Amino acid sequence: MxxxxxxxxxxxxxxxxxxxxxxxxxxxxxxxxxxxxxxxxxxxxxxxxxxxGQTRVIRKSYFKDYYTQMMTECYQLWKELEVEANVELFRQTGMLVLGKEGNPEFQTMKSTLVENEISMESFTSEEFSRRFPAVNLPEELSAIFDKSAGILYAxxxxxxxxxxxxxxxxxxxxxxxxxxxxxxxxxxxxxxxxxxxxxxxxxxxxxxxxxxxxxxxxxxxLKTLRIVVCYWKEKVPGTYGIRKSFPCFLRIFDSVEHHIYGLPSNEYPGLMKMTxxxxxxxxxxxxxxxxxxxxxxxxxxxxxxxxxxxxxxxxxxxxxxxxxxxxxxxxxxxxxxxxxx
Ligand SMILES: Cc1cc2nc3c(=O)[nH]c(=O)nc-3n(C[C@H](O)[C@H](O)[C@H](O)COP(=O)(O)OP(=O)(O)OC[C@H]3O[C@@H](n4cnc5c(N)ncnc54)[C@H](O)[C@@H]3O)c2cc1C
The missing domain is CATH 3.50.50.60 (FAD/NAD(P)-binding domain)
Known part of the structure; x- marks a missing residue:
């Protein structure tokens, strides 16, 4: 103007x-x-x-179920946008959530997925190794897989x-x-x-x-948020990338203030404020x-x-x-x- x-x-x-x-x-x-x-x-x-930035995680797994409920409509609206604009914005990769079985946040995330009938899987350690041979699951951890999760091209x-x-x-x-x-x-x-x-x-x-x-x-x-995000870029093309549907992950810790999540990207996005x-x-x-x-x-x-x-x-x-x-x-x-x- x-x-x-x-x-x-x-x-x-x-x-x-x-x-x-x-x-x-x-x-x-x-x-x-x-x-x-x-x-x-x-x-x-x-x-x-x-x-x-290149990518953001999209998922239905949340500690608070009002976000999980909003995500159902979000997925529909992201899809509508893709159709309206005829462009790919989302790629489904799934997301691994790793935590100790006794951790209350891990349990809440699991029960929120079950209560909201979100498609998920859990694994024995043998099943996990077969499914994700590149990921080492420490003995003390359990894993669930939010199938709906993936990457948004930001x-x-x-x-x-x-x-x-x-x-x-x-x-x-x-x-x-x-x-x-x-x-x-x-x-x-x-x-x-x-x-x-x-x-x-x-x-x-x-x-x-x-x-x-x-x-x-x-x-x-509002204060400046410090979170640990692990971005990776494939060294060998076709190994751990988005196109190979290699999953994002969320590692839930017992004793630290923030959890770690990881996703493929080439760039680190900027600032954010938290409540x-x-x-x-x-x-x-x-x-x-x-x-x-x-x-x-x-x-x-x-x-x-x-x-x-x-x-x-x-x-x-x-x-x-x-x-x-x-x-x-x-x-x-x-x-x-x-x-x-
Ligand atoms: C490192 C990182 C990783 C993240 N990972 C994820 C993730 O995996 N999944 C996920 O869902 N979310 C993720 N987020 C969060 C998500 O990116 C943010 O919640 C979202 O981008 C916030 O958008 P916004 O529009 O509120 O803010 P912004 O994108 O910051 O937009 C605010 C705008 O206001 C404008 N503005 C400010 N002041 C003025 C002024 N005086 N006059 C005119 N314009 C002004 C600015 O120029 C800016 O363009 C991540 C964020 C970061 C930083």
Whole structure:
């Protein structure tokens, strides 16, 4: 969009701030029913947030069953996107989950898969060695296999959602940093290039969320997440790669703060912020109902972006959300939510 100095752009119903995977999916859902602009500070594509890189793990195995339930629809929406754009975004490889039988998280993951009737396998050590001869399973560990899991091609997925958003009439304004937000019945957003005014604003600014929320006198309890991700690249082509369907893995530990997961990739993606309980924040601003915030994706948000985008769209349109959002409300952090009001 060409910038006109001092002009106020008020021809959009909704502004989405941040064109990572969450903002892009939100904008994609919104543009089907409302005029939507998606703003990003960097020229797209960029590699400075959380959503770039070659690959992300997609899986149904989770410690908390509300994510497993959301993943059923996520798989459908990822599939729909592949069909709409005629592009491959997902490759099924399965995922090995390794942990001690007595570990409560290992047990929860197993029971969540069983209760939600997700296809999985468990193995004796002989069966495991036969099935995965390249993987050494220590005696004290058990293994389950989430068959539905695999790899999402992250950069390609992000570009696909943004392309479809534009194809359905959405507007992307990139290379424009948001420098001010004024709440009101119409929200005013000032960027380095122009001023926008719209009925609602969705903020999906990834690691920059609290900087932007400063303008709205709110601070969320987000801290930098340190996780160990093991990325591998095949030395001998055709051995442990995606095309060979070599599985991703999750190693659950008893005594360390974070588990390790592994997946094939050539590149290490960037920054991320986590909430104290590692659940997302999907909620209205406590003072301004027409400002919606999606944040704190805690290192596991990519696969869930189709449903995250859908519920952020529903919140911004004033509709009843399709999922129970109580685990994602800000008020759960009442004691460490800093309202600067
Ligand atoms: C190392 C790593 C491994 C991961 N592995 C997995 C995995 O295997 N599976 C999985 O599901 N998830 C995984 N994740 C998590 C997932 O990638 C993130 O949850 C997701 O990408 C978050 O997207 P986002 O849109 O919230 O943030 P971002 O992608 O960071 O997007 C935020 C956007 O807001 C823009 N912005 C910020 N401030 C401004 C401003 N002032 N003006 C304009 N624009 C602004 C930024 O430029 C940026 O483009 C991983 C993350 C990392 C970092």
């Amino acid at each position: 060409a910038a006109e100095s001092n002009a106020v752009y008020s021809n959009f119903d909704t502004i989405v701030l941040g064109a990572g995977i969450q903002g892009s999916f939100t904008a994609y859902h919104l543009c089907k029913n409302s005029k939507t602009v998606l703003i990003d500070q960097f020229t797209l594509p960029h590699s400075r947030g959380s959503s770039h 950069d390609r997925a992000l570009k696909t959602v943004q392309d479809l958003f534009q194809r359905f009439g959405g507007t992307i304004c990139d290379g424009e940093k948001v420098v001010d937000i004024q709440p009101g019945s119409l929200v005013t957003v000032t960027t380095t290039a122009r001023i926008y005014r719209a009925k609602s604003l969705v903020i999906t600014a990834g690691p920059w969320t609290n900087k932007l929320l400063n303008h709205l006198r709110l601070q969320l309890p 104290p309980d590692q659940d997302f924040i999907l909620d209205h601003h406590p003072e301004h109902n027409n400002i919606i915030i999606g944040a704190g994706f805690s290192g596991h948000g990519f696969k869930l972006a189709p449903v995250v985008g859908k519920v952020l769209c529903e919140l911004s349109a004033g509709k009843e959300p399709s999922y129970d959002l109580s685990p994602f409300k800000m008020c759960r952090f009442q004691s460490n939510l800093k309202s600067l009001l």
